[in-house]
Amino acid sequence: MANDSRTPPPSRWAELSTEARHPASEDLDQRSTAEVVELLLSEDQRGLEAARVQAAALARGAEWLAATLEGGGSVVFFGAGASGRLGVLEAAECPPTFGTEPERIRALIAGGPEAVFAAREGAEDDAGAGREAASSLEAGDLAVGISASSVTPFVAGALACARQRGARTILLSCAAPGPGASPADLGITLATGPEILTGSTRLKAGSATKAALNALTSAAMVRLGKVYRGWMVDLRPGSAKLEDRALRILVAAGGVSRGEAEELFRLADRELKTALVMARLHLDPEAARERLRAARGHLRTALGEAGD
Numbered sequence: 001m002a003n004d005s006r007t008p009p010p011s012r013w014a015e016l017s018t019e020a021r022h023p024a025s026e027d028l029d030q031r032s033t034a035e036v037v038e039l040l041l042s043e044d045q046r047g048l049e050a051a052r053v054q055a056a057a058l059a060r061g062a063e064w065l066a067a068t069l070e071g072g073g074s075v076v077f078f079g080a081g082a083s084g085r086l087g088v089l090e091a092a093e094c095p096p097t098f099g100t101e102p103e104r105i106r107a108l109i110a111g112g113p114e115a116v117f118a119a120r121e122g123a124e125d126d127a128g129a130g131r132e133a134a135s136s137l138e139a140g141d142l143a144v145g146i147s148a149s150s151v152t153p154f155v156a157g158a159l160a161c162a163r164q165r166g167a168r169t170i171l172l173s174c175a176a177p178g179p180g181a182s183p184a185d186l187g188i189t190l191a192t193g194p195e196i197l198t199g200s201t202r203l204k205a206g207s208a209t210k211a212a213l214n215a216l217t218s219a220a221m222v223r224l225g226k227v228y229r230g231w232m233v234d235l236r237p238g239s240a241k242l243e244d245r246a247l248r249i250l251v252a253a254g255g256v257s258r259g260e261a262e263e264l265f266r267l268a269d270r271e272l273k274t275a276l277v278m279a280r281l282h283l284d285p286e287a288a289r290e291r292l293r294a295a296r297g298h299l300r301t302a303l304g305e306a307g308d
Helices: 033-053 055-070 081-098 121-125 127-133 153-164 204-223 240-254 258-267 272-281 285-294
Strands: 075-079 105-109 142-147 168-173 186-189
Touching: 033 055, 033 204, 055 075, 055 142, 055 168, 055 186, 055 204, 075 081, 075 153, 081 105, 081 142, 081 204, 121 153, 127 153, 142 153, 142 204, 153 168, 168 204, 240 258, 240 272, 258 272, 272 285
Parallel strands: 075 105, 075 142, 142 168, 168 186
Antiparallel strands: none
């Protein structure tokens, strides 16, 4: 008869900080609802502080992201489960906010698009699918792997394939990768530690990851000239709210009335940057566009404020 008393082999997940027990959660099921909420929010704040510690690494990643887009390459987020959904969200928000082309910043989640809406947990274990997902990348592109655990096979496969194909790679995780070769050219580890609900990395790890992704994309867009002062000047006015926002920016930054802003926006074919140059420098649309082309899309430079 087989000996069933043998010690089971160690789990590769057992030593991950994101899988550890949190000392404050021992009596979680006995606490009041208000106490549970307070505890969860306090831990979220700790997660954001963990992201802040990685500000220098995030700045480097943002510079890589900006350089990739400026050089004509693509940025692709790879992830599974909650991490994958955060990548999908980040990629989806860039076109309306910053006017990027959807194919230039995109996300691929383990299990395919259906996994955005319904969990397909087993898909994260398919390293081959990750390699296949990254097989179209090439030199000049950037692969950003998002994995709270740092060891998700789908993400590891994607990053390995991307590196083989000459693309730059970043791993954004909440637990340090194990010993051995680095899985990416740049590792950004948000040391969020154990979750109040053990192993549920959609909690503070998810909050920290979302903050880090916000920093990566937004800082990159500032470098690319898609922000003027504190305004998003490359937004796409695809809704009534965004059109009103564009007009309010035009009034404030262009120094014109609402009626003048509406007319300038119409003449500029709803291009906010063009309308702003028209307003500030009293140019026609084509002359304004030429100023922007010469300034490589940087509004401050087109307006002659480079040294401001």
